């Protein structure tokens with residue numbers, strides 16, 4: 110019941126923002142063109158956030174019922190990282206985040222499910238923002254380390270006590286109320302990241318200390334035939350074109 114309450118709360122917030130800004134525009138009260146453009150951007154940004162939250166819940170339910178499938182295709186890493194980050198450009202700037210991007214030159218194409226890895230990366234960026242305190246600084250890195258692709262999201266936020274490092278990847282688990290208080294979340298984001306990592310025969314690691322920040326890394330094999338042959342097909346058929354996240358989340362049967 111906590112999960113249902115948390116998810117509903119999570120969904121309500123962007124929805125009420127969209128409604129408020131939509132109604133204000135509809136009433137013709139915003140006469141300044143620059144301000145109007147800003148309102149449209151807020152609506153777009155909040156709808157994207159809504160889509161991501163819904164995708165998370167739908168994918169989580171697919172994982173729980175063993176129906177989540179992945180389609181690994183050769184993928185250019187840099188555009189994937191940049192596109193994912195672009196979706197956060199506005200809230201990052203609005204909240205005053207300093208963002209550093211370190212993408213190694215000449216990264217090879219990697220066989221991965223771009224939607225799934227993009228979603229995992231988005232969850233890590235979302236968390237980095239959510240669990241930052243006064244120091245608002247995020248670093249995104251992509252490099253080949255020890256023969257694997259390492260995608261890292263680092264923040265200088267509230268950090269996580271060592272005793273919690275293993276548990277945060279469990280579904281519904283959230284670190285003690287006092288720390289997460291006031292921060293929205295349903296506790297499935299990292300469970301999803303771990304599932305995506307493991308489905309690619311990779312893993313996700315965390316380095317973090319309370320008060321110093323956190324560093325999450327998604328490790329993915331560069332090559333290999335990790336996925337069950339044939340399992341990817343349904344996912345590929347289901348996937349909408351990139352840039353249409355709302356369609357991406359539809360149940361397989363529709």
Ligand code: ADP
Pocket residue numbers: 232236237240241264266267268269277278282283284285289293294295296297298299300322323
């Ligand atoms: P939630 O919806 O609660 O954010 P997640 O599964 O994404 O769920 O994360 C689980 C918990 O791990 C969070 O509730 C939070 O306590 C902790 N956590 C995740 N990312 C970070 C981070 N970057 N910094 C500090 N704590 C984090």
